[in-house]
Structure formats: C-alpha cells, structure tokens
Amino acid sequence: xxxxxxxxxxxxxxxxxxxxxxxxxxxxxxxxxxxxxxxxxxxxxxxxxxxxxxxxxxxxxxxxxxxxxxxxxxxxxxxxxxxxxxxxxxxxxxxxxxxxxxxxxxxxxxxxxxxxxxxxxxxxxxxxxxxxxxxxxxxxxxxxxxxxxxxxxxxxxxxxxxxxxxxxxxxxxxxxxxxxxxxxxxxxxxxxxxxxxxxxxxxxxxxxxxxxxxxxxxxxxxxxxxxxxxxxxxxxxxxxxx
Numbered sequence: 001x002x003x004x005x006x007x008x009x010x011x012x013x014x015x016x017x018x019x020x021x022x023x024x025x026x027x028x029x030x031x032x033x034x035x036x037x038x039x040x041x042x043x044x045x046x047x048x049x050x051x052x053x054x055x056x057x058x059x060x061x062x063x064x065x066x067x068x069x070x071x072x073x074x075x076x077x078x079x080x081x082x083x084x085x086x087x088x089x090x091x092x093x094x095x096x097x098x099x100x101x102x103x104x105x106x107x108x109x110x111x112x113x114x115x116x117x118x119x120x121x122x123x124x125x126x127x128x129x130x131x132x133x134x135x136x137x138x139x140x141x142x143x144x145x146x147x148x149x150x151x152x153x154x155x156x157x158x159x160x161x162x163x164x165x166x167x168x169x170x171x172x173x174x175x176x177x178x179x180x181x182x183x184x185x186x187x188x189x190x191x192x193x194x195x196x197x198x199x200x201x202x203x204x205x206x207x208x209x210x211x212x213x214x215x216x217x218x219x220x221x222x223x224x225x226x227x228x229x230x231x232x233x234x235x236x237x238x239x240x241x242x
Contacts, residue, residue, distance in 0.1 A: 064180030066094035066160055075121035089119055094160040098143055113141035150240035153189040186232055199227045
C-alpha cells in the first residue's frame with residue numbers, strides 16, 4: 001500500500017509538471033494547442049499558408065529550423081532541484097516549447113512553464129523557466145538557456161521567426177524558400193531583477209547603476225562587442241570575479 005501511495009504521488013506530481021501539448025496554428029505563447037505534437041509543425045504551417053494564399057507552397061526545402069537541435073537529446077528534469085527523471089528533450093524555439101518523451105518510441109509531450117523548472121541536457125546545456133517583462137508591463141514565462149551562474153547570471157533567449165516561401169515574380173527570378181530565422185536575446189539576473197541587455201555599452205550604466213562604470217571601463221579595455229555571446233561571457237565572468 002505504501003508503494004502504491006508513493007507511485008500515485010509521483011505520477012500526480014508529474015502530471016502537474018508535464019502536459020500533452022501540441023502545435024496550434026497561432027504562434028502566441030501559452031495558447032492552447034490543437035494537435036498531437038509539435039512534430040507536425042511543417043504540416044500545420046503548410047496548411048495555413050494554403051488557406052491564406054490559395055497557393056501550393058513547396059515546404060520541402062526549408063532554410064533553417066524551428067528547433068534548437070533537430071534531434072532529441074537526453075537530459076534530466078528538475079523542479080526546485082528535485083530530480084524528476086531522465087527524458088529525451090528537444091527545444092522548439094519557434095513555439096518556445098520544450099518537447100520531451102520517455103524513449104524513442106513514446107508519444108511527444110511538452111513541459112509546462114513553471115518557475116523552478118530546470119532541464120539539464122547531457123551535452124551540458126541548461127534550460128530554465130524565467131518570467132520576463134515583455135511590453136507594457138506584461139509578463140511572460142519563457143525558456144532560457146543559462147550561460148553563466150553567479151552574482152551576475154547570464155541567460156540567453158533563443159527564438160525563431162518564420163518567413164513564407166514566395167513564388168518567383170518573373171520567369172527570370174527564382175522561387176524563395178521558406179525560412180526559419182534564429183535570433184538571440186541576452187538577459188542578466190542581478191539583485192532579484194531580470195534585465196534585458198542592450199547592444200550598446202552606454203546602456204550598462206543605466207541598467208546597472210552600481211557597477212555600470214566598471215563594466216564600461218572593462219568593455220573599453222578589452223574592446224568587447226556586446227552583441228557576441230563569448231564576449232558577454234568574458235564581461236560577466238570578470239564582474240563575478242570582482
């Protein structure tokens with residue numbers, strides 16, 4: 001009986017953490033899904049394009065990907081440092097959704113965005129849930145990749161946009177393929193605040209009133225480009241070591 005109760009508690013908790021989700025035609029975050037899994041993303045997009053444009057699009061030669069990595073990667077799911085087991089994960093950056101399955105042949109599910117969830121992949125990638133200020137003081141939970149821990153925690157938001165394929169306008173020009181374009185935004189967690197980094201060094205003083213001058217001096221000394229991940233890492237490793 002104790003074993004049964006323990007198992008029931010485990011599956012109840014897992015049901016709270018993990019939910020069957022899938023790709024809806026809309027790209028709004030947190031919207032309910034209408035399909036079995038986000039692996040149907042190409043079919044959904046192609047059908048939507050056909051409905052809107054009444055044109056048959058070629059979706060076989062898509063440039064880019066809606067995924068951070070095409071293949072599932074094994075990793076471990078944690079909630080507030082408690083281990084909830086190993087799974088296969090894939091990060092859908094177009095939908096801001098983490099797909100997972102227990103094994104290769106299992107159904108695809110998705111991880112709910114709950115504060116305190118962390119996914120550690122075997123390739124070293126660490127993904128966490130973080131609440132961000134988007135616009136007009138609205139808040140959304142997102143999956144971010146942790147790049148650096150410490151007093152200054154540097155995280156990266158990876159996202160993708162989709163551009164529809166286009167038919168050639170003249171016989172002399174070629175068709176344009178469908179394109180997924182990847183973008184990266186960087187955030188720093190400092191003093192219980194989540195700060196979106198700009199690309200200009202002068203913004204550092206406004207964003208970090210206490211240490212902004214030190215940051216700018218280091219950026220000037222090292223001639224850092226704040227648009228590059230490796231150079232941001234260099235800056236915030238320096239700040240963490242002070």
